[in-house]
Amino acid sequence: MTAVAVNNLSKVYATKKETIDAVQHVSFDVARGELFGIIGPDGAGKTSLFRMLTTLLLPDGGSATVDGSDIVKDYEAIRQKVGYMPGRFSLYQDLTVEENLNFFATIFNTTVGANYDIIKDIYVQIEPFKKRRAGKLSGGMKQKLALSCALIHRPVVLFLDEPTTGVDAVSRKEFWEMLKRLKQQGITILVSTPYMDEAALCDRVALMQKGKILSAGTPASIINAFNNTILAVKSEKMFQLLRDLKAWQGTEDSYSFGEYHHAVMKKEFSEEQLQNYLVEKGHPDVEIKPTQPNIEDCFMQLMQS
């Protein structure tokens, strides 16, 4: 059963000088109970896509349904059953934690008590501060409160637009753990993020760039589709090493990746050839080892093809 079905969806913004194709013929399906990630940098069209699916924007082409309701015709029905957390944590900064939560419960015609079970896990962490104004919370706590508010009416589908942007690594980890637990409660979750490493935490992902979906599927299937060998390379002179890697004919692409550089090898070249080349270039200490590509490697290759 599909929770979200997107078919050829497009959005165009027209300014005086030019038209911007924010979303171009995007199609994908999200199954019920799935945790689906839209991965892409700023300006990829993630927010426009989410706004169309949450009925905030009208599409310029294509169609989509959320829980069987059409995003244009049945927008009122969709508003009853989705939860939405926009990019900026949209809370009332001058209201307390408790007041925010109660307010969002009433606008969805429900009460905090009636649905406490669904937010309990998240809310207990901020409950000690329930008398504190939302504006005085730390980033991680704001994020938890915003998520509680988006969940309080027990939505069928939850849309989270860049919930982890600008949040530190610890809070990001915690946030993904919360999403996993929510998934177990049967809520379908669509989440967008610019952090490539978060793709691995989703059931399925769509990689998005410049309004288009580059690839979609399970993280494993996307990685399997990566055909080249990647070698992780390290030496004393990292910056010079990168220049040498880029200059070599045997690499399709090379870029820094954490403490190593990644060399995407052309099929006809071997690790040995690379080793010889680099030693010759003045890296006698060079360390080379094969490595598994990850989503970021895939994204970069798809971006440039």
Added chain:
Amino acid sequence: MKQFISFVKKEFLHILRDTKTLLILLGMPIALIMIFGFALTTEVKNSKFAVLDFSKDAATEEIINELNASRYFDLVAALHTYQDIEAIFHKGKAKMIIVFPPSFKSDLQHFNTAPVQIIADASDPNVATTLTGYATTIIMDYQKRVTHDRKLPHTINTQVRMLYNPQMKGTYSFVPGVISMILMLVCTMMTAITVVREKETGTMEVLLVSPVQPIKVILAKAVPYLLISIVNIISILLLSVFVLDVPIRGSLILLLSESILFTITCLSFGLLISTLTDSQQMAMFISLTGLFLPTLMLSGFLFPIENMPMVLQVVSNIVPARWYYQIVRAVMIKGLPLITVWKETFILTGMTVFLLMASLKNFKTRLA
């Protein structure tokens, strides 16, 4: 309904949490009334004057006493020669000098006429005109009393009566003006700003993606400002009556209902602005230039509409404050009943309905 109440409650919390703004909103009317009532008053009180009395008889003494006794004048010196006049003006000790020729009283009794010279320091022409006006009135009053029992054969008796405001108090005209200014600021600007603020912080997005009807969002924003405005109207009226001695001649109920009508007009205006703008700055800018200035300039409160060029007179018709100002003057100061202001009331109601319809039509259920 529960949704709506919860919304109104939330709006009140926003306002109460922002104590500084709340204090400004409630304190502004009081400050404005005080400023207009005391500092910027156009009437002249306790002006210093001197006399050069060559007659020194019972009549001149009586006139001088009367001038001195009035609240407008204070006698500071009795001069002896014409040279003294120049001197006292130079020192700035007097603003006006009254000169009585010799044998003033006997001339008045025997020839039925006697000249009085009023010399005023016209470096401030407005004050000078006002002072000579007051002095003339007081002297004429005296003449009337003296000649009352006698029929004079050839006297043209000009009678000026300052209707509704016999002492020409400046206070009267600005009270309705201040009320309309305050309502414009509180209702129009603040309502527009609070709606736009939700757009800016992104909470509007969340509200739109919820089953709440937009109309409830908007109306809930208006309720607290309606209440604040009623408090403001009452405080302005109390100050006017008890501190500035401006009476309310007409029906208080009528005055309050008309004020609430105008409040709703202003609120609708604010809502319309909020549907047209996306930033608080823009909302404030439109409220100030598009509404506040025309209200100040074209409502008749600072400049009489009859004296404006024809074009501006026509434009003033679309300024709601113009009609409200006329209503308040009629009801509060002239004490007239509803029947005399039905036309203005009707126009204001029409404007309100139009503005409300326009803002509802404009309010989007989506972002763009």
Added chain:
Amino acid sequence: MDTEKIIITEKLTKRFADFVAVDAISFFVNKGEIFGFLGANGAGKTTAMRMLCGLSKPTAGKATIAGFDIYRQTEKIKKNIGYMSQKFSLYEDLTVKENIRFYGGIYGKSNIFIKEKAALLLHQLKLEKEADKLVGDLPLGWKQKLAFSVAIFHEPQLVFLDEPTGGVDPVTRREFWNMIYEASERGITIFVTTHYMDEAEYCSRVAIMVDGRIEALDTPEVLKSTYTATTMDDVFLQLARKAQRSELG
């Protein structure tokens, strides 16, 4: 003046009422280093950086930037540093050229210098065609690269980068780091904060702030072996999880 150490702090402290945002931090940054400055939200990174830029007065402690005292010589410090943040960097409603000219002007550079340097810069960034475009119309990645170039336009000794790569695509993010390396090769010291832990690996040395204190400071290699971690991400998580006050923000 110590020519080797461009930043020296000694028990630098900032207190807001009863809240100690930065708690007596002492460290130094060598000239030409790429110095990574990490910490969870609310750990005191931003406050510390503000003090070092001369934007905020410390409550206690000492510090010198490029040999200048941060209490008395803030004007001189500002002349010798560059600053770029993710939030504010360029004027979106001015063109690329106008932005460059404006920043050059702020630092009192001559018209000839600005003209020549601007041409070189546009060439290096391959932005010649976009020189008369509004900055607001450029893609985010280009904006960030341009912002960095503008921040080092006046050839400062030291540049502060506050989360310069947030939300940028992976390719552009690497191009950005190449620019950082190039600047560093020219002798400009880099002081950078980031939420991407792989970027921490690119730094010569990394400081990790927890609860207003510097909990760890060393090269990525040493940090990883000290905390028996395979990535900087692990190191960071181990340290940041100790935080007591992160939730009190």
